[in-house]
Amino acid sequence: MALMQASEEILDYEDADDVVVPNGKHDHNLDDHALDYMQEDYVGEASVHTAEFKDLMLKPELLRAIQDAGFKHPSEVQANCIPKAVLGMDLVCQAKSGFGKTAVFVISTLQELDPSDPNQPSVIVLLPTRELAFQTAAQFKRFKKYLPSITLSLFFGGIAYEKDITNIRNRPDLNVIIGTPGRLAALVRDKILKLDHVKHFIIDECDKMLHQEDMRAQIKVIFDATPAKKQVMLFSATLSKKIMPICEEFVQDPYRHLVDDCAKLTLKHIVQYYVKITEAGKLEWLIHILDTLEYNQIIIFVNTVDRAQMLGTHLFENNYPSVMIHSGMEQIERLARYQQFKSFSSRIMVATDLFGRGMDIERVNIVINYDCPFNSDQYLHRIGRGGRFNRKGLAVTLVSDENDCKNLSAVQDRFDIDIAPIPDELDETLWAN
Ligand code: ADP
Numbered sequence: 001m002a003l004m005q006a007s008e009e010i011l012d013y014e015d016a017d018d019v020v021v022p023n024g025k026h027d028h029n030l031d032d033h034a035l036d037y038m039q040e041d042y043v044g045e046a047s048v049h050t051a052e053f054k055d056l057m058l059k060p061e062l063l064r065a066i067q068d069a070g071f072k073h074p075s076e077v078q079a080n081c082i083p084k085a086v087l088g089m090d091l092v093c094q095a096k097s098g099f100g101k102t103a104v105f106v107i108s109t110l111q112e113l114d115p116s117d118p119n120q121p122s123v124i125v126l127l128p129t130r131e132l133a134f135q136t137a138a139q140f141k142r143f144k145k146y147l148p149s150i151t152l153s154l155f156f157g158g159i160a161y162e163k164d165i166t167n168i169r170n171r172p173d174l175n176v177i178i179g180t181p182g183r184l185a186a187l188v189r190d191k192i193l194k195l196d197h198v199k200h201f202i203i204d205e206c207d208k209m210l211h212q213e214d215m216r217a218q219i220k221v222i223f224d225a226t227p228a229k230k231q232v233m234l235f236s237a238t239l240s241k242k243i244m245p246i247c248e249e250f251v252q253d254p255y256r257h258l259v260d261d262c263a264k265l266t267l268k269h270i271v272q273y274y275v276k277i278t279e280a281g282k283l284e285w286l287i288h289i290l291d292t293l294e295y296n297q298i299i300i301f302v303n304t305v306d307r308a309q310m311l312g313t314h315l316f317e318n319n320y321p322s323v324m325i326h327s328g329m330e331q332i333e334r335l336a337r338y339q340q341f342k343s344f345s346s347r348i349m350v351a352t353d354l355f356g357r358g359m360d361i362e363r364v365n366i367v368i369n370y371d372c373p374f375n376s377d378q379y380l381h382r383i384g385r386g387g388r389f390n391r392k393g394l395a396v397t398l399v400s401d402e403n404d405c406k407n408l409s410a411v412q413d414r415f416d417i418d419i420a421p422i423p424d425e426l427d428e429t430l431w432a433n
Contacts, residue, residue, distance in 0.1 A: 158331025
């Protein structure tokens, strides 16, 4: 019974209280930036850097895998943070969505990890959703290609807890643990997972994860099970002044790579428009766009599970090559849909904010906010699903009432951008890659 409860503790984004804004107010915790919190720190702007990966003095096996991945130059966040991470410094790292934060912790921990050390696991990575955990495991696999003795395992809710117990008991030599906090906290509490030898503790999307009280409590359980002396690395594209003191509780004398000005978080390579439209007119507009626009892959965001179901079913039944993903689905189904989209078997995804952060699907070049996001963080993360690593993209937000208008103008104010009404004639070269 206790085991069952533990396995159901996982939370998804839709459970997050900062997404729903009942009184129509917006941006209540987001209109400031982390650098105000520590003025003396390094200010990093995310952009593609001209340094070489070989300058980072990495193991030849890693350099080979980086080359195979097609990475030519480290992005600025990578060039700045990988050397600090390899030195063992704690890190609080903010950089634009899609500019390679994942590789910072994957490459640096693989560089430092010694699989022959009998004291394992030495790396733990926490992520807020199962899809992100899955994606991060894939990145570890990608870069450990020539380091075959390094082992990793994934732990998240929605699959049998007993399987995790067997997995851990059969493999005491696991080097890297990746998972969502609910399941990992349960494994720690039940004394199945021992973390006494962890040397690197990583929280991705840390603002989201630490902001949410129940998730923070789960993270604390895991954190407290690790040794006091370890490296802690925290990552997000959005770090508000409010979340920084909480982040600081986890790190010691960290290197901070922060963005000093919200305008610098703007994804300039993504063309951004809005459409003023009634709720009743949305579907017809969307169908017209799907029928007339050229795109590689497209994500359509809605605000609730019900709306995802309604729109996803409609598109599927009308023969659009679409999938949907939301927290109301079985875990196995969710991962299958994610993989279907990732592998390009489907070109259209209808999603809730479950898919709004961190997900990296290279070919997505159009994002549609079928429902207007409630705040500017949500907007930024959603449109950042397109135009990954500086590729071109288009983002269109449908605005149907006064709250939507307010929310969109808050986005424009915060990022100092002008989102124009969609023109009649669209220049598709602006988002063709
Ligand atoms: P973030 O976490 O900052 O949003 P990701 O780590 O998901 O970004 O990286 C976004 C995309 O960019 C991924 O597809 C990744 O493989 C790719 N990428 C990351 N770093 C590089 C690089 N140096 N060169 C080329 N592509 C990169």
